[in-house]
Amino acid sequence: MTKTKTEPSKRAERISWLLVTPLTCVLGFFLLLPILTIVTVSFWNYNEWSFFPDFVLDNYAFHLTSAVTWATYLKTLKFMVLTWIFCAGIGFTVAYFLAFHVQSLPAQVALFMVCTIPFWTSNIIRMISWIPFLGRNGIANSSLIHLGIIDEPLEWLLYSDFAVVLAFVHLYALFMVVPIFNTMMRIDKSLIEAARDAGASGFQILTNVIIPLAKPGIMIGSIFVVTLVMGDFITVRHMSGGQSASVGRIISNEISLLQYPAAAASSVVLLCTVLLMIGVMMRFVDIRKEL
């Protein structure tokens, strides 16, 4: 009797395995194996022409004792914190407006689509598109001069840390809007009415009901923003005009100098940093529950 009972579940398990085999192969070969390779190569040695198997800790020693590394990590963290603050603020406000102040569902969907469409267009073009705004003779400078607020063009608009953070916020605010909107839409509206009946003000409803219930969405958005900014090399390079450093740029510079083991060691350190941050954030949210 027990045999016939376990048979179907065993069969179901086998079907599940078959279904995920191609997926596992892809992630195995193009994700797991590359990471293992990076870890391995980070202990290898290299000269001007090539890199070869060895077991040295020099790559790590050099990376971790260099003052440049620490300064760069500090700078990257600064970018991350600033971007996170702005993205969270904007993302929460926009999601709050969409979820609680727009009342018809079709309007909500339409406005939500308006917010998400830029996500499906090219990041590089969206970065380039800031040039006519922020340049020395760009729209921002010429209108400020026109209004008599400044006499000379501001030099720090384009190719500066300001431009980097601006571009990050422009690129990644959506990653906050979408998950926060998603959790807010699932908040039972009667909870808000109950709070109002009990005499809560609009602000109290926001801080005592909506923010706590939207926390998982905020966390998921934060995870996206943190990982995207920490690993970035292209936005920083482009928007700072090559003047600012980031951890990703250290790696990409080492790659372009063909110092693969050094790049691998830097990558492992970056990976550990990112995973540590994510690990802390994951404690506040159960992603499987949020789907």
Add this chain to the structure above:
Amino acid sequence: MEPRSRSFYLLAAFFTLFVIFLYGPVITIGILSFQGPRGGLTFPMNGVSLHWFFDLFEQQAVGDIWGSFRRSFALGLMVMSVTVVLSVMGGLAFRRRFRGSTVLFYLIIASLIIPSILVSLGVGLIFNILDLEVHWATSGFGSQLTWTLPFGLLIMFAVFNRFDKSYEEAARDLGASPWQTVRHVVLPIIAPMLIGVALFGFTLSYDEFARTLLTAGSYNTLPLEIFGMTTNVTSPVLYALGTLTTVFSFAIIGTFLLVVVILRRRRTKSGSDAGSGLV
């Protein structure tokens, strides 16, 4: 309906500013790409012309734009098809727990949060060590899948979490085999969502940069080509290209949305015959 409060108007103004912030720059380069032949990278407009668009068609002015576009398009289609198929299979499998499902789930999440440059470097290293040649259709293709698959899978997980299982039970009661249930009941129901997965698959691949950087080999994809241009092209031809790719992206998004709308409409038209036999 409650009267609109003051906070509504404040928030609406904020939302409008956000939308301007999102679209303003892109619209600006859209306008500037019609700059006259002697115009520069910023306003004022020095006449209006299609000069810079024509420039794009001349080989010597810019790199291999059309070749890279064809490659990006082909790669986008490849990534899209594989993402859709594997996401559906994964979504079906994850409907019940199986041994290893938790590990695989975290691997999928990891795929999303591992910095792109690491995937690029790692895949590049593997191909280097194995003495294989990196190519956009092999190493580039695989690296991009590690970015599109988690999106597709997370959408499918969300879809199946909300899936009403009684439809399948009904099909099974009527004698449908498991495959028939999937083919004639499950797939048609989730079809609009598959369009969404396809949209993610195509556009994320079409615009992907960091993961393709070290894995595309000697033939560039379009984003790589554009990035190369940003360092050495200082004329509005860059904007013309930006405008064209953005218009192309919008057209793709529009097409996908249209398909969803048509699917929905067709379903409401022919979907339910409830009550029609009663009269």
